[in-house]
Amino acid sequence: MSFEEQQKDELEALAAIYADDYELFNGFSETSLPRFAISIVSEEQEDDTDLDKYQLTLQFKFPKTYPDVGPEIEIISSVNLEDIDEIEILDELNDMVPENLGIVMVFTMIGKSQEWLNLLKDRKKLERKEAEERRKKEQEEAERKKFEGTRVTVESFISWKLKFDAEMAEKNKLAKAVDPTKLTGKEMFMRDKNLIDSDLSFPDADEPDDVKVDESLFADEELLDDVDEE
Template sequence: MTDYCEEQRNELEALESIYPDSFTVVSENPASFTIRVTSETGENEEIEATLQFTYVEKYPDDPPKFEIATHENLQNSDTADIMSLLTEQAQENIGMVMIFTLVTAVQEKLNEIVDQIKSRKEMEKLLKEKEAEEIEKAIFHGTPVTIENFLSWKARFDAELTEMKKKQKEDEQGGKVKLTGKQQFETDHNLDTSDIQFLEEGNNVEVDESLFQDMDDLELDDDDDPDYNPDLESDND
């Protein structure tokens, strides 16, 4: 006859030795305890689940009761998968002490979830990088010309050109047109010869010679000559 109490007591001692930092007794009758399980491959965030087990009278011939007491960074779908895994493993190990086997299965499941999270983050990173590259290509190459966007641009261009011509005509009618030097030169061909005519007219200055006729009759003393030097004259003598 199986001594269920003895088997349960021996397993509790073994579990407390295996998980000294994560094993906690909740009650002694019935025997209930928790084991905290943490992922081994977590990087920036840790995945954790605290499993609570309770022995039934005929354990291990009957499976123990179990639940997820607390957890961190697990989705609802993850906790559902863990509970399904525990149920499956418990049925496969009927007749043998199984808590270590159940905890090990959950440990592997948490590591698998961490790997999935890492893969998902890497995929999201790649998608963002690819999206950034596509945006950069679109900016660099510009928008491809199609019939639709060309006709739209042509319509806007024609409308702007018509508006400019209309405004120019209104300014001309109102006498507000301001021509540039080049435009004045092109429209008034008299400007071509204006500078030449001015120079020719400047050379035809009329001089009244009578103003200088009496200059020879004037007697100027040497003293009145500002350039007169008597010393030079004595040297000549």
């Protein structure tokens, strides 16, 4: 059987199998080679959303000596596929060529593409599910940390102390710029260490003072008696 006869037989079989999903662009002529496209969609499931529909339209072009030489394969459209996905499926299809040389191979390639789309769909669904679980876990962890507060470590305390000392030094510097004669609390104690004992000069609140009353201020004797009694 000639190359052309093999190609015609395969095109007729593909048209019958894929019907509306098959489109012939160029038939057989002296100036052109057969070129056609087949659309493939991943299998549907009950819980599918729009993100779970993966579609691929492959274009094939037969060289004159096909199937002794592999077809040229191109992706002309896709749904929900990334560039890296398209590269992956094209690599897999081209890897099939050497082991299928000498026999028509497009039907086998379409079957491989259908299987690959279904696996891609399952993988993407799992990735989205895991990503959503990670997002929820991170959100719960963030909420929990709000109530726990920030843990204090030696490193975090040293960092805070250096920052605090720098801020206080800056405030003292600004205060000096406003009033050069104004002393900080530390400078006051360094100049006059008696301030440390200054609180001792105040009477003890627990010991009552010896208060003297000027009785001449009271004209009413009965009031004076009341004062004495008290």
